[in-house]
Amino acid sequence: MKKYTACRHRKQFVMLDEHHHEVGRIVDNSTLFSLRHYIIYNCRSYDIRNVGFMKNDLELFNSKGVIYFTDLAKERIIRSGEAVRIYHFDLKKTNRLSEKGRLLIEIREERRWFKDSVFHIEADELTDDLLVLMFLHYSTKEFNGIGGDGD
Template identity: 65%
Template sequence: MKNDVELFDANTVVYFTDLAKERIIKSGQGVQIYYFKLKKNRQLIEKGKILIDISEEKRRLKETVFHVEVDDSIDDLLTLLFLHFSTKEFHSIGGDGD
């Protein structure tokens, strides 16, 4: 699977992506499955609840500004993984950048 990501904690995988099913999975005890949408707004969803919402504000002649809303229940590692995963730079690896 192209561009899958695994986040390790010492020797154990904590989070990993499953691009084929558009989800991020938390491994170990208490497995959790989060689904993502990477459209105009990038969203991470669990059981119908939006946990992370990233919107993009394009400005003329200036760099794009991103607005990020994160539910208080989300841990920092998952937030960082989703931020990394949902960036254009990540998706352009091995692709055409679109």
């Protein structure tokens, strides 16, 4: 299993590997009139767009098209393109993402007094780091009550 930590740094989520090297970051570029989220991974930018009923779902895309999108109603993330894959998530105290019953990603939040929380992430060796970043963003957002605040 690969192990990561993620924490907020200003308006960004920075994800680090075991050796404290940056893997990627989730940027929140909010102004008074616009809201934009995107992921920087391997020196490339991937935009995040809120879609669906009440904007509870996400699409992760770049200039080539949509890479991943969520389906909150069926609790899944879908990889689009030629190699379509369907992942199922469970958002509770420990957020989990699995494929065909096999656990791929697990995210636990460590809350600290008077400081931002730190997220501890374990991912399967074959799991795409971009998927880890997208799931981190989705599972830590508060879309009408979803997120890691439940049991």
